[in-house]
Amino acid sequence: MHLLTYCTDGDDTPRLxxxxxxxxxxxxxALAAAAGAxxxxxxxxxIRAGAPxxxxxxxxxxxTPATRPLAEVRLLAPLRPGKIVGVGLNYVEHVAESHRTLDTxxxxxxxxxxxxxxxTAVTGPGQPIRHNADLTKQLDWECELAVxxxxxxFQVAEPDALRHVFGYSIVNDISARDQRRSGQWFFSKGQDSYAPFGPVVVTxxxxxxxxxxxLSLKVNGRLRQNSNTRHMLFGIARLxxxxxxGMTLEPGDVIATGSPSGVGAGMVPPQFLQPGDLVEATIERIGTLANPVVDAR
Structure with a gap:
């Protein structure tokens, strides 16, 4: 199933x-109410309710349930995770470009x-990525498979790990490259709107x-990232x-599994997001997550 959260015109109530x-x-x-389920x-x-x-x-x-066109609804982030665990440097070519441009x-x-x-970094499909020029001149993109x-x-063996997965989605790991602090990435990657998430969760x-x-990513229609999850250094089960x-992963938690090469910081010369840009992250069998960049000041 392709599960999502949405609302309709005139009603901001999130719907499953x-x-x-x-x-x-x-x-x-509505289907459950009609069926007495x-x-x-x-x-x-x-997700928390489990298999039943x-x-x-x-x-x-x-x-043959009653439906409406996708174009008539407004998609929201599928859910707000309890925690998002990001993975850095998980594609070999990205390790190389990060060493060259980001001193890793x-x-x-x-x-x-x-x-x-x-x-609080989570934002939904079509929602703005906030560009605050007082905080960053180096706002960057990273298309990532979300688990x-x-x-x-807790203390799961690698052969059993995928049994704990509900589904997959897309996270765009937005990063203010010039807000890393003594090697720490939390503020650089954790500001509001820095985790566009969606458009659906595929079971x-x-x-x-x-x-x-x-997986691929475009900025203003121009291809910037193009790779495949087989190139991960550490696969999902290993992650x-x-x-x-040492940490309990709970239902609804999300692992952002890392970015391939092609980030803005790795371009020659470097290119970063600006207000007015449109970022589109696409992953096979899941869809496209598109977000505009807006001036947040």
């Missing part, structure tokens, strides 16, 4: 939905490089091999095992 064939949206909350009314609560709730959602859309280590890391993004956790994971059963997905070795 599913994207169906033909770019149609089914209202899962019990179903959480948010994607986060659906997911099975109910599948049953509700198995027939030349050698490939022997363990995942981890950092956090707060949930949404479905079951609690894990529809992506049996997440290490074979094309879950490593993170959960």
């Amino acid at each position: 939905g599913a994207r169906l064939a033909g770019d149609r949206v089914a209202d899962l909350t 019990r179903l959480p009314d948010s994607l986060l609560e659906l 709730a997911l099975a109910t959602a599948r049953e509700l859309i198995a027939g 280590e030349r050698e490939l890391p022997d363990r995942p490089v981890l950092f956090g993004k707060p949930s 949404v956790i479905g079951e609690p994971a 894990a059963d529809e992506i049996p091999d997440p290490q074979r997905l094309d 879950i095992a490593d993170i959960s070795s």
